[in-house]
Amino acid sequence: MRDVRVTGFAHLAGACIARGLLLGAAGITAHRLDIGVQMRSIRRSLAVLAAVVLTAVTAGCGSSDSGDADGKITLNISTFSEWGYAGLLKEYQKLHPDITIKHNRFATSDEAKEQFQTALGAGSGLADVIGVEGGWMQQLLKHPDNFVDLTSPKVEGRWKDWNTKLASTADGKLLGYATDIGPQTIAYRSDLFKAAGLPTDREKVAELFGGDDATWDDFFAVGKRFVDARTGPAFYDASASVATSWADQYRVLWEDPKTGDIIADKNKDLRNIYDTVTSHEDLSAHLARWSEDWVSAFQKDKFAVMLAPSWMLGVIKGNAAGVRGWDVADVYPNGGVNSGGSYLSVPKQSKHPKEAQALAEWLTAPEQQTKAFKASGNFPSQIEAQKSPEVQKVTEPFFNDAPVGKILTERASNITMVPYRGENYFAIAAAFNDAINRVSVDKTHSAKESWDMFVDALDALK
Structure with missing residues (x-):
């Protein structure tokens, strides 16, 4: 199966389809992450x-x-x-x-x-x-x-x-x-980077993003350089996926491990992630991962970068069949993060x-x-x-x-923990994803309005 056409909860639910997508000439296929939504x-x-x-x-x-x-x-x-x-x-x-x-x-x-x-x-x-x-x-x-x-x-x-x-x-x-x-990497279009005047060699791209000391500030700074070149494509595909990947680098964001209480609406780190990502909508292609528009965007040069766990590489290859220029850099903001696994x-x-x-x-x-x-x-x-x-x-x-093989091994060596996911995690994370997409994809609400709706959704869960 090469062409995945689905709609739904971007980073969290979509990955469940990734197993079975061809990953390489060696016959390996892509992995998935299904969070149960x-x-x-x-x-x-x-x-x-x-x-x-x-x-x-x-x-x-x-x-x-x-x-x-x-x-x-x-x-x-x-x-x-x-x-x-x-x-x-x-x-x-x-x-x-x-x-x-x-x-x-x-x-x-x-x-x-x-x-x-x-x-x-x-x-x-x-x-x-x-x-x-x-x-x-x-x-x-x-x-x-x-x-x-x-x-x-x-x-x-x-x-x-x-x-x-x-x-x-x-x-x-x-x-x-x-x-x-599922160790995360940065996948990028070297041809689109070249058009924007950015390095294309994977080692130099890794340095561009900050190398071993890469941060999310570095990531967004590279994005600004890319879009300022005004070559047409957006920097990354989906704001919600960026936010979710960033959130996965925190041990506790959604619920209190000791009490089980929902704390996401009052968590300063999560609010910072939300505010930062929604303030960089000029970098986004305004897509929801796993949507029809997202799938077709691979063939239309709509974006230059994807945050990609190991299993996502096969998804990219399937959706971008015939498109040249994709590469993978051995770098990730704030070190490492895992997305998936069984x-x-x-x-x-x-x-x-x-x-x-x-x-x-x-x-x-x-x-x-x-x-x-x-x-x-x-x-x-x-x-x-x-x-x-x-x-x-x-x-x-x-x-x-x-x-x-080497890149994923290196990325895996940088993973030090996984986030706590309690009884209400799926519902909370879905509400957070919806909050991002109301701003980025649907464009129906301001960032403040959408956050307030997120808080209301969590109140209903408490």
Whole structure:
């Protein structure tokens, strides 16, 4: 699938469609981030995936029976979109002839989340191993007694602390093995930069944005230089995506981790992000990511820069097919930020928890994560896998032969934490996105009016 045509919540919901988009000549594909916002428009657009997806229902996803008469057992694993597991599961069964694996694949993580919630509430119907989007890992942490503690000496040191912390309870239980992450980069049109009198070489572009000391002030300053050249295109595609990416660099913005209280409307950092982004509307193409206009803009030279997680590179390639000039710079404002990522968890509903944990452990080992990266483009969360020659040598012809393996590894090394996302995160973030878009896309309200509407929306949630 090369052309994505959907509408909806820009940075937060759209990424769920990214798995399955071709990322490079090496055969890797793009990853996604689905934060769980349920949108009919996205489901319609994802219907094309149905031909390659085994859609699982609650009964079909459930844990296997205790075993076959001949002593063999069957393990069910449920994932969504494309994880690059087809070949790996066949390999595992060859290594373990007494185990048969049934793989249930949902079209989207939204569908997987719905089935997860239904089966968790019913007390049955979950697979032996379930793929969990990082955005809804918090739901598992609220019900730790329903999941196997996967803590094991065998996996110590596999992941960065921030990655395991997202799947860990307060008392140290590990409820998920990380599979992949989404380190952010800056993708840019070198031809449009050249027309504006800016550097085009990716190393010089990284320096232009501030290099290792890059800040958001630097980012907007480069944008001003670009638009002041008056060559036509806007600097970046979507204001809401810039704001959301910036917000992801703060540990606490939306809710108080201790009390669960909504604090976004009173958070000075979030207000600064909002005010800064809405004051730079002259840099924006006024698009909503994943909208029809956004998709078509790739072919019309409407913007020069995108903040792009690893999985977004495949989306760009698909939407900008035939367009030359795209490149990737190893730089990001304020260091690093993660956008996306998933985990494998084992519900206590499983009749074979030890075997299920062993499968999850094997699938997330560096050797297997490297193979999954080659098959799907999902950037490994495993530290050793990131440093492997197989990952480091990956280049992308569409992005001027950019060494994306090395760039993504470097960007990943700059990620130090992930934001806290509580029970109301999705609703709050959607309201924030709407506030930005009323100013930038719809142009129906002033920044102050739209912020006041955001505050009203949060009051309704309290």
